Amino acid sequence: MLDDRKLAVLRAIVEDYVSTNEPVGSKALADRHNLGVSPATIRNDMAALEEQGYITQPHTSAGRVPTDKGYRLFVDRLSQIKPLSGAERRAIETFLAGAVDLDEIVMRTVRLLAQLTRQVAVVQYPSLTRSSVRHVEIVPLAERRVMLVLITNTGRVEQRVVDLPEALAEDRIANLRSVLNGCLDGCWLSQVPETVAGIPERLPPEERPVVATIMSVLLETLVERHEEKIVFGGTANLAGADFSVGLRDVLEALEEQVVLMRLLGETGGLSELTVRIGSENPYSGLRGTSIVAAGYGSGDKELARLGVLGPTRMDYPVTMGAVRAVARYVGQILAGS
Amino acid sequence: MLDDRKLAVLRAIVEDYVSTNEPVGSKALADRHNLGVSPATIRNDMAALEEQGYITQPHTSAGRVPTDKGYRLFVDRLSQIKPLSGAERRAIETFLAGAVDLDEIVMRTVRLLAQLTRQVAVVQYPSLTRSSVRHVEIVPLAERRVMLVLITNTGRVEQRVVDLPEALAEDRIANLRSVLNGCLDGCWLSQVPETVAGIPERLPPEERPVVATIMSVLLETLVERHEEKIVFGGTANLAGADFSVGLRDVLEALEEQVVLMRLLGETGGLSELTVRIGSENPYSGLRGTSIVAAGYGSGDKELARLGVLGPTRMDYPVTMGAVRAVARYVGQILAGS
DNA sequence: CTCTGGCACTCTGTGTTCCCGAGTGCCAAG
DNA sequence: CTTGGCACTCGGGAACACAGAGTGCCAGAG
16 A cells, blocks of 8 residues: 555655645655655655545645644654754753752753753653652641641652641640651552551540641642643744644643643653644644653653643654653653752 | 823823724824814824824824833823722632642732733742741751751742761751751741851751751752742733734743843832833843733732733733732732731 | 656746725915 | 815735646656
8 A cells, every 4th residue: 555665755745844844746855855766756656645644735736745644654654763962962961960959850851851842841740649758747837837748759849738726736746747757758649548547546536636637638738739730831932833723722722731731641651752643632722733742750650741742743753852862861860869 | 391182192092002903093083082172183292292202103104103102101190000890809819819839829820910911920939038937847868868948938948958978867857957947937038147157056066067068058048049930821812912023032031030030120119010111121032012010928028029021012001900909919818828 | 567758737926016095294274 | 273174105905917836647668
């Protein structure tokens, strides 16, 4: 159905179209790539490719443009992920290593991705549920008010003010603190609910009302923040590109956490690349854009995802290379901190 | 020089131009506003206004458009800040009250401002230096590694990992923690450096190397983060507007923390409005945009600033009303939490 | 059966011209 | 100082023609 030459033609069309942003015709193809055949032959192949929906022509007498299906074939079978240059790798490493806390790691990652790919970068904070407790802290603020601070092994810090049913003296707090940490330290966040359930029994009855309050806030923190935090950047890169769909829709989608979450998608394996091309993605406002995403994590556990969003007409090999590389480096940095 | 009627004409021009986005001519003015004079008279006034640089015409035979100077006069003398409706006030209140921690307060504020004004919202996190210490926490992570957590009275939490010169047992940490908090609790952040300097003397000599390390990180946290964190949102609102300068420049400026800082500007009094119109603002990429900003804070101390950025052609009275109202409410919320 | 050159055809984009209308500036009269 | 009248200017849209790129198809050659 699609012999080798037709595939080569498709590849050439994608590459040319990506670099020139203009529909590509048979003559131009014959000139720029030495396919060893005449324009007429290429025309026949193009007709076949169009027949099967891999390319299309904007108007009757214009060149061809790849369809989403065409890009899909290109990504799956015709392209090789392009690794970064040594200089780029070093730049990434030093740039990320300079980060001093989680916020800054994430912020720098966004910048990095945006700069490297010249697209919009999207980075999800390391998932709460997939990390473990490093420390729980109870900080007295007032008579009947404390702040609960939860620190995870990924460096993430969650805080919540708790209003207590009764006043709580220093020594009781210290005691509570050590009990809590004794139970929860190193505990997988997903198992916190069960672990927490067993705690009241370990305490004298008079502590239970207070503990119950604190517990409920703690659990609430975990549940509420289940919708993970996502940041993005590099929107300036959108200004140049022209989307089939309005710029407005894209910007709106970016500001919807929920949409972003779904865009980054569910995981494949760790640093496995997910590519969503145009209409493949789940949000109608983003027809005309593609997403390249990967999971990142320390060790073998995927903590969260990151990726870039750009016009369907993007340089997939380069973008994929950059996303993969950044995902790996971020994983390393997180593991090392 | 500028009699009352000329001022009325200028006001009418600004209002019409803002609402129609088209150069406004003498006839249209005479029709829509009942100024009680004929178009010809208005033309004379317009000529005078143009002479003095308050308005200008895009082409020889088009209507007039306000200049930056014209908007300035309008804002200073011809307009009244438009208060929000009761419904809007209530909406703000309930929306902000639902926030559970500082991050969420800021995030919601951004959304609110963007939605209310249909412009880009910019919000600065409560300044570190202008708040006070609520608690310092030292959390052991590993043998020779602790996490330093600093909580301010505005609910802001700063964290930093510290590598120690020697191992540190639980009881020593507890001791250190209480000493630190004893000295620093309630301490104005700007005075932390001096306060900290006196601490080593209060400790036995063998603790001093460890304390020195921790101190230096603590100070570093304060200094480094002196460049305050700023977030923005509502960029989708830029899509409709047409800037004289490219959209790209605006988006780029927004992603530069430093530029944003300078845009929000230095403070006037608390919830005093600052308006920067077009070329008045310090960044060349933002010619064609105006900034309306205000300080917010709890009590009488300004903690940080917030504002919106939009095309010079914006509805100043409404925008100013919204910014002022939001600034006040955020202040209240911060004070109450 | 596949490739190639030739040829007629079909579009889009661009440049030109033309004209309408909105809006102005100026002037003379009220 | 205000007003109506009038000639003038200029931008923007409509109509039109044209060149160029690209196609599809066909018949002939390997």
